[in-house]
Amino acid sequence: CHDGEVVIAIQNHGExxxxxxxxxxxxxxxxxxxxxxxxxxxxxREALAAEIGQVFARFTxxxxxxxxxxxxxxxxxxxxxxxxxxxxxxRRIPVDLPGGRFQAVAPALHPHLxxxxxxxxxxxxxxxxxxxxxxxxx
Numbered sequence: 555c556h557d558g559e560v561v562i563a564i565q566n567h568g569e570x571x572x573x574x575x576x577x578x579x580x581x582x583x584x585x586x587x588x589x590x591x592x593x594x595x596x597x598x599r600e601a602l603a604a605e606i607g608q609v610f611a612r613f614t615x616x617x618x619x620x621x622x623x624x625x626x627x628x629x630x631x632x633x634x635x636x637x638x639x640x641x642x643x644x645r646r647i648p649v650d651l652p653g654g655r656f657q658a659v660a661p662a663l664h665p666h667l668x669x670x671x672x673x674x675x676x677x678x679x680x681x682x683x684x685x686x687x688x689x690x691x692x
Contacts, residue, residue, distance in 0.1 A: 559632035560616040562606075562622060567591070570626055576625040577618075578609045 564570050567584075574584040583589065583605075588598040595602050610618055615631060622629040629651055631637075638644065646657040650671035 555613045555616050555617045558634075560610075560615055560618050560622070561630045561632060563628040563630075564592075564595075564629065569625075570595075572625040573627055574640065578606065578611075579623045580605075648651050 556673050562573070570589075571584045587594065587600055589605075591594050593626075605620055612623070619629060619631065633641070643664065645660040645662075647660045647667075648655050648671050649658045649669040652672070652674040658669060
């Protein structure tokens with residue numbers, strides 16, 4: 555698409571026909587001998603990618619997804635780094651630092667975990683030294 559990428563998955567002849575007619579707007583394209591069945595599509599992958607690419611280049615990702623969903627075609631949006639930082643599944647938690655507060659990424663497998671404050675540099679040095687039997691530093 556001209557503003558991003560989607561991945562499509564065609565799993566059977568009916569989906570291939572719906573993609574050609576309803577998404578690509580190319581009735582009869584599904585019967586082209588180069589693309590008529592999956593082995594032919596794989597053998598002619600570059601030509602097929604060029605044909606599909608020309609059509610999808612006119613769509614935004616949102617438009618392509620709407621067309622794919624309308625035709626019941628499996629799809630996935632390709633995410634970039636900026637997309638991932640804004641993904642709704644990415645939960646953030648506040649973390650206190652000696653210099654202020656920031657939003658850290660929360661562990662995905664522990665949704666109820668909250669972070670404690672990050673200690674200042676040297677804040678626990680003396681207690682750790684005592685724990686391991688060393689004398690207090692002067």
